[in-house]
Amino acid sequence: MLNYIIRRILYTIPIAIGVSLVVFGLVHLAPGDPLSAVMGEVDQKMLAEMRASFGYDKPLPVQYLLWLGNSLTGDMGYSLRTGAPVFRTLIDSAVNTMMIGVAASLLGFVVGVTMGMLAGYHHGTWLDKAVSSATITGVSIPHYWLAILLVIVFSVQFGWLPSMGAGSAASMWSWEAWQHMILPVIALAAIPCAIVARTARACVMEILSMEFVEALRARGLSERRILLHVSRNAMPTVLAVMGLQFAHLLGGSILVETVFTWPGTGYLLNLAIFDRDIPVLQGTILLLALFFVSINLVVDILQTWADPRISRG
Amino acid sequence: MIDKPLVTVEDLTVKFVSRETTVHAVSGVSFTLDKGEVLGILGESGSGKSVTLRALMRLLPPGKTRIAGRIEIARQDVMALDTAGLSRLRGATVAMIFQEPMTALDPVFTIGQQIVEAIVQHEGGSRADAKRRALELLERVQIPSARRRLDAYPHQLSGGLRQRAMIAIALSCRPALLLADEPTTALDATVQIQILLLLRNLQQELGMAMIFVTHDLGAAVEVSHQIAVMYAGRFVERGAVAEVVRHPRHPYTEGLMGSTVHEVEKGTRLTPIRGSPPNLAALPPGCSFAPRCPYVIPRCERAIPELRPIASGGYHPHATRCIRSELVGHPETITA
Incomplete structure (x- = not known):
């Protein structure tokens, strides 16, 4: 190992x-x-x-x-536009992106896995049908459109939540900072949530049709124990899918961050492209690519741990 | 309580219902089984033998299945049990071993975890105690270096060891009845014999009753006291092993004997049963074996023959579902 x-x-x-x-x-x-x-x-x-x-x-x-x-060595040159050191700029925006990326992943993962597993476990019921149509909607809606819709409803119509920026709170553990995160996080979480739910549902249904589940019932195990076995078996696949989604989210979304003018890597990339700010552009793309490489690494390692059959001695 | 059998099954019927068809998988099976006794159910694929086993534990998916009849195991009315009651019955009173250990064991849990889990579920107690029992069980089913195998995953064991591990899990809560669904079919010939002998020894040492389902006549004879031959969802012949094997009184049993290699001399031709098993969604009104039977007469196709005793006396009286049973064994009497 x-x-x-x-x-x-x-x-x-x-x-x-x-x-x-x-x-x-x-x-x-x-x-x-x-x-x-x-x-x-x-x-x-x-x-x-x-x-x-x-x-x-x-x-x-x-x-x-x-x-x-x-x-x-951490020296990526200076922005042609602002003259600020690229490395510093990148770290700042990466932290911002990570905040909403991690939050959106958690939200998407928890909701997606729960809904997907329930739907797969109660296959064919109204719950399954509701989850299935929700997930199809989830993967079909463009997230920037959802973002704009959220802004219209919650910022413009009701005025409950801010529509722009990350706020000026000093700490990220304040209501003001969180307020700014809510809408971007929901917009970002929609697609991963739907994808994870679909994967979990398909996975659970496949596992439930396997003989060992019948064998577990024949041992007199409670439904709770059986659900535990099923989720342990579904975990490697769901983890792999979630890992990729997580990498996407950490990379930041140009569209969603631009709609909310959220100062993350996606927004930075957008500015750099329009300004032809090459040092920033290079640095951002490199950082995003490295994110993907390392998340894949972590997912691979997690999978070996979750599924003993993947023997990679 | 000695005279009360451990298992009583009366007129067990299992139907698989879908929108288009109704498949009559089991149509009226009855038998009794005493403590420590072994019933072998012999039949080809699709004859309903595995379904019968699963019905005894009510393992069949409830939505698509209709079960009728009476099932009583260890003085419990199985048909009347609720979910909790079924959980207590399964694994503790009745355990089951499956044909293919690779697919019947959870691939991502170790053998030890799966045994411990069953013990803790049924008997409570600490995991440490359960683990000690698990080790004893693995030794009992003769798994070499048992301590190391506790932490092995199913895919790390050979087919024979996997089957032994599955037997260990089944025995973990000292069941009174073991249901064995073709436990040797998926194994190599040499391993088959080892597993068969192991099962017979364990059955005798622990005084368990066992229902052993197989299509292998040799295996059934090796472990059973009484034998039932199943065809198209019905017992067509039943009796003590020696009696049924030596003097088959149903044309289907005779056909089975003729098409196995066991006791046929070298050079003799095997005689296969002509035709193929009936469609369980459209059973004929008469004897379901009639279309393939060499002794068939028009009366066979009119009504389903009763399972009637042909010899009184003996603990397991010989019975057959054939109206021309006296002709079986004398193919020269067939008038073409």
Whole structure:
């Protein structure tokens, strides 16, 4: 097991290097000069000086190595737009995204697993039908549309909750900070919740049709014990699906964060794209990619623990 | 209380009802079984033998199944039990072992956890005590290095060891009746014999009653006292093992004997039963074996023959559901 974990961690290194190459390559493949977009019309001499000071005059492989080396030490350059250090900006927005990402995951996971398991366990009843139609609605509604709807209903019509920003509370453990989180969290949780519920429902139904469930009944176990067995068997699959959803949420949603102007990575990415702010763009995409790589790592390890049949010695 | 049988089944009928059809899986099975006695139910796939076993424990899904008749086990009316009563009955008074141990054991719980769970459910007590019992049980079913196997998951054991582990779980609460649903069918030939002998020894040592369902005539003969041959949801012949095997009095039993390799000399042709089993959703009005029977006469197809005794005396009087039973064993009498 430990062996497997170490090997699995080592595997992520080449993946991370590949990811950084792709990120760097993609951003530089885009036509046009990053500086001219920001600076507008200036004389060629000054542009050349600026280029040299940002290192954009060097060959691409050298630029890549410099960028990678600096990034590893936490120096990702400065934003072309605000001049603030990219690393600092990234950490701030990542924390913001993580706050609503973790909250949305918890909400989606708890509600999704509960509803999905109940629906699968009571297959064919009105509860199952209600959950099934709710989940189809959940995966079909675009989350930015849901976000706008939430704003219209709860901010505009009722005026109960703020529609913009993260508030100015000093601590995240205050009602004011939470108030700002509620709507974005609901908008973000809808899709993962529906996906997890569908997975859990399908999984539970499949497990209930297996012979060992009949064998457990034949042992005289209570329904509660049987439900425990069923959930233990469903866990690996549900965990894998939830892990991917969690990675998505931690990556931040450009659309939802933009609707709520929530200062997270998604909103940051949106600004960086429109401003052609290359250092910020590169840094954000790299961070999001690394999030995915590490969440996948954690999910893989959790799965080996949850399902003893996955033997990866 | 000696004269009261452990199991009494009267006119057990099981139907699977769906919108389109009604499948008559079991149509009127009756038998009694004493403490420490073994009944072998012999029949081919789809004859209703596994359904009969499950009905005894009311394991069949209630929505689609209609069960009728009387089932009494250890002086409890099984048909009248509520959920809690059924929970107490299952595992503690009646235990069951299944054909395929790989699919009948929970794959993500260890063998030890599954035994401990059953003991704690039925007898309470501490997990440590239950774990000690679990170890004894694994030793009892002759699993080598039992202590290590307590922490093994089902997929880490061989087929034979898995079946032993399943027997250990079934025995964990000292059941008075063990239901064995083709416990040797999925195993290698050498392992089959070991498991069969183990079951017979355990049954004798613990004085358990057992109902052993199989399509393997040899296995049924090895462990049973009385034997019942099942066809299309009915017992077609019943009696003491030696009697039924030596003098089959139903054409189907005779056909089964003729199509097994056990006692046929080398060079003799096996005689398969022609035709195929009837559709349980559309049973014929008369004897359900008539379409395949070499001795058939028009009267066979008119009404279902009674299961009538053909020899009085003996603890398990020989009975058959054939109106021409005296001809069975004399194929030369068939007039074409």
